[in-house]
Amino acid sequence: GESVGLHLPTLSVQEGDNSIINCAYSNSASDYFIWYKQESGKGPQFIIDIRSNMDKRQGQRVTVLLNKTVKHLSLQIAATQPGDSAVYFCAENNAGNMLTFGGGTRLMVKP
Amino acid sequence: DGGITQSPKYLFRKEGQNVTLSCEQNLNHDAMYWYRQDPGQGLRLIYYSQIVNDFQKGDIAEGYSVSREKKESFPLTVTSAQKNPTAFYLCASTNPGTGGTDTQYFGPGTRLTVL
Numbered sequence: 001g002e003s004v005g006l007h008l009p010t011l012s013v014q015e016g017d018n019s020i021i022n023c024a025y026s027n028s029a030s031d032y033f034i035w036y037k038q039e040s041g042k043g044p045q046f047i048i049d050i051r052s053n054m055d056k057r058q059g060q061r062v063t064v065l066l067n068k069t070v071k072h073l074s075l076q077i078a079a080t081q082p083g084d085s086a087v088y089f090c091a092e093n094n095a096g097n098m099l100t101f102g103g104g105t106r107l108m109v110k111p
Numbered sequence: 112d113g114g115i116t117q118s119p120k121y122l123f124r125k126e127g128q129n130v131t132l133s134c135e136q137n138l139n140h141d142a143m144y145w146y147r148q149d150p151g152q153g154l155r156l157i158y159y160s161q162i163v164n165d166f167q168k169g170d171i172a173e174g175y176s177v178s179r180e181k182k183e184s185f186p187l188t189v190t191s192a193q194k195n196p197t198a199f200y201l202c203a204s205t206n207p208g209t210g211g212t213d214t215q216y217f218g219p220g221t222r223l224t225v226l
Contacts, residue, residue: 032213043117043201043217044154089153091215097142097161097207099215101153 012108019077021105023090026071032093035064035075038104039086047075047088077107085109114138115218117202122223124189124196132187132221134202142207143185144215147171148199157200160185161207189223197225 013019025033031052036044050057050064050073057064063076073090089104115136124130134143142161146154156169160179174193179185185204189196199222203215 034214036217041220041222043115043219046214046216049214093213097205097213097215098156098159099213103151103153 009103010106010108012110013080014110015080015082017080019075019080019084019107019109021075021077021088021107023073023075023102024071025073025090025092027092027094027100028068028071030092030094033064033066033073034091034093034099035062035073035088036091037084037086037088044089080107080109082109082111115202115204115216117200117218117221119221120219122221124223124225126225127191129188129190130223132189132200132202132223134185134187134218136183136185136202136204136218138204138206138216139182140204140206140216141182142205143179144203144205145169145175145177145185145187146201146203148201148220154201157187196223198223 034049035047037047038044048059048062048064050066055066061078065074087104087106089102091099091101093099118133144159145157148154155171157175158169158177160166163179163182166177166179174190176188199220201220202218205215
């Protein structure tokens with residue numbers, strides 16, 4: 001079936017460096033993608049989203065890139081800070097208001 | 112947590128008991144969802160409701176029940192038929208058709224442990 005997955009389960013970066021978290025999706029009909037951040041013991045927080053008619057969207061310190069040719073989504077975090085340490089996961093919307101979630105990547109920021 | 116509250120934060124259940132998890136939202140969202148999250152895994156959909164007095168089974172509905180009597184409330188009951196209920200339960204809501212976003216906003220979660 002259709003699925004959303006992540007390439008790297010754990011990413012360790014030095015404080016101040018840029019982070020890149022990747023996500024592959026398989027449903028070419030998906031038209032909306034979301035990145036969430038989840039800290040331990042808390043609910044997921046919305047970070048940024050992108051629609052399929054765009055290939056890049058920027059927020060505060062975060063950028064999402066969408067490559068529809070290879071069905072790839074990435075989240076870039078600039079100047080990573082200790083507070084960025086969390087699990088990040090992507091989600092795709094391909095049928096009404098239903099989201100399919102990836103398994104998540106744990107980002108660890110070293111001081 | 113975007114106007115979505117879940118209670119309790121921690122819940123302990125004895126085997127054979129039913130327990131009900133609360134989810135309330137003041138975002139005026141039409142659609143609400145319940146997910147289950149197990150350690151190191153993604154979210155799995157239990158039930159969802161697109162409108163008051165209507166709800167649909169998700170991917171793992173067995174052993175769970177819901178109701179949607181009010182727009183702002185979507186309680187989840189974990190019944191004794193659920194064989195492995197220990198997990199982190201997340202409630203979410205969204206407002207379909209608001210002209211641009213289908214983002215689901217999540218509550219803080221309830222961690223259920225079976226003793």
